[in-house]
Amino acid sequence: MVSVWENETFYAPQDIIIIGSGFAGLWSAFYLKKKNPKLKITILEKGIIPSGASTRNAGFACFGSLTELLADEQKMGTDNMLQLVEMRFKGLERIRSAFNKKDIDIEMCGGYELFPSQEEYLAEDLDSQITYLNELLKPIVKKKTYTAADKTLPQFGFKQINHLIRNNLEGYLHSGKLTQALLRHVQASGVQVLNAVEVKSFEKAGKYVTVKTNHAFTLSAKQLLICVNGFAKKLLPKLDVEPARGQVLVTSPIKKLPWKGTFHYKQGFYYFRNLGDRVLLGGARNIAIEEETTYAQDTTGVIQQELEKFLQEVILPGKEFTIDYRWSGTMGIGQEKMPLLEELSPGIFCCVRMNGMGVALTPLLGEKIAKMMTA
Numbered sequence: 034m035v036s037v038w039e040n041e042t043f044y045a046p047q048d049i050i051i052i053g054s055g056f057a058g059l060w061s062a063f064y065l066k067k068k069n070p071k072l073k074i075t076i077l078e079k080g081i082i083p084s085g086a087s088t089r090n091a092g093f094a095c096f097g098s099l100t101e102l103l104a105d106e107q108k109m110g111t112d113n114m115l116q117l118v119e120m121r122f123k124g125l126e127r128i129r130s131a132f133n134k135k136d137i138d139i140e141m142c143g144g145y146e147l148f149p150s151q152e153e154y155l156a157e158d159l160d161s162q163i164t165y166l167n168e169l170l171k172p173i174v175k176k177k178t179y180t181a182a183d184k185t186l187p188q189f190g191f192k193q194i195n196h197l198i199r200n201n202l203e204g205y206l207h208s209g210k211l212t213q214a215l216l217r218h219v220q221a222s223g224v225q226v227l228n229a230v231e232v233k234s235f236e237k238a239g240k241y242v243t244v245k246t247n248h249a250f251t252l253s254a255k256q257l258l259i260c261v262n263g264f265a266k267k268l269l270p271k272l273d274v275e276p277a278r279g280q281v282l283v284t285s286p287i288k289k290l291p292w293k294g295t296f297h298y299k300q301g302f303y304y305f306r307n308l309g310d311r312v313l314l315g316g317a318r319n320i321a322i323e324e325e326t327t328y329a330q331d332t333t334g335v336i337q338q339e340l341e342k343f344l345q346e347v348i349l350p351g352k353e354f355t356i357d358y359r360w361s362g363t364m365g366i367g368q369e370k371m372p373l374l375e376e377l378s379p380g381i382f383c384c385v386r387m388n389g390m391g392v393a394l395t396p397l398l399g400e401k402i403a404k405m406m407t408a
């Protein structure tokens with residue numbers, strides 16, 4: 034039973050209900066309020082805290098490694114690849130202008146791509162690819178993105194790696210702090226966030242969309258925005274979005290860690306960075322794609338052992354460490370690499386399928402969806 038007080042405040046009809054308080058939901062609320070501060074907005078989040086990928090990722094502030102962008106160009110064409118880069122590059126600029134550096138631990142320290150000795154990459158080929166992509170990206174980033182960095186390899190101490198390319202414009206941030214800063218910002222602007230509320234279904238009746246939850250109450254709004262990324266199929270079974278579990282570990286502090294930055298390996302299937310003097314490593318989903326196509330949020334022996342092997346054999350050979358943290362999160366991936374930003378039916382919008390790039394993508398997507406919803 035709902036009291037009259039509750040009904041006229043917390044459960045009162047809204048202008049907009051957003052499902053999901055990850056980066057997509059929060060940046061959308063951020064820009065919706067910026068466009069129209071009077072909008073009544075409620076975010077419904079199934080977790081006690083945001084419980085998707087936004088607080089469980091690796092915190093790379095990146096717009097693509099050399100091989101990732103070349104593979105994207107092959108798959109989606111030059112224009113679409115560049116469009117994605119531009120959204121990510123501008124998204125990183127938005128993050129930096131919206132928040133203080135020290136509040137979200139963002140550092141544009143540069144990143145690297147590692148090339149394994151087993152695969153025969155020729156330095157000359159990589160050099161011409163660097164030149165090609167630098168030219169292509171220049172109108173967007175205005176600077177030189179990639180540089181060959183083989184000379185740096187010996188000081189990093191990696192094994193089984195024979196080439197290194199530096200991305201001068203990449204960095205990392207603290208994903209927990211960014212989510213919290215966004216939450217604080219939108220709440221201060223009047224957005225209501227209700228946690229531990231899982232949306233089970235929704236229905237359009239007349240001018241309002243009614244949302245059924247795991248609680249006795251229902252909520253309604255003039256418009257609905259679905260920002261549940263990897264969980265999208267549970268609410269919208271026909272969408273091209275599959276859950277993809279990503280597993281991560283963090284080591285104990287490493288004495289005299291010889292490198293700093295973000296690192297990509299095998300087209301981004303493996304990724305690692307320093308977190309102070311510890312190493313955060315994730316990926317290896319490519320060795321068990323079927324098992325990792327899941328909503329489950331636990332970790333598995335197969336992937337965790339593969340990650341530890343990679344640490345011992347390639348990243349930290351001869352170094353002593355233990356594992357301090359292990360976790361997993363759910364990404365939303367599809368056949369299409371472009372995110373899905375759409376008005377599905379009148380008044381019902383979605384902003385999902387971040388394809389593992391949501392840190393940088395979501396500020397611009399949030400702004401775009403806010404424009405669509407207030408048009």
Ligand SMILES: Cc1cc2nc3c(=O)[nH]c(=O)nc-3n(C[C@H](O)[C@H](O)[C@H](O)COP(=O)(O)OP(=O)(O)OC[C@H]3O[C@@H](n4cnc5c(N)ncnc54)[C@H](O)[C@@H]3O)c2cc1C
Pocket residue numbers: 052053054055056057058077078079080082083084085086087088089090091092093094095230231232233260261262263264268278279280281315361362363364384385386387388389390391392393394395
């Ligand atoms: C291990 C891992 C590492 C990653 N590393 C990086 C990285 O370094 N850089 C990068 O750019 N990206 C990375 N990503 C991807 C990035 O984290 C995501 O693209 C981004 O967080 C997606 O944000 P989102 O808001 O769309 O989704 P999410 O953060 O998943 O938010 C969706 C929210 O919806 C909620 N929800 C779901 N269903 C319901 C429902 N029915 N009712 C109410 N609430 C619901 C969830 O609890 C969740 O909080 C990584 C992802 C993983 C898993």
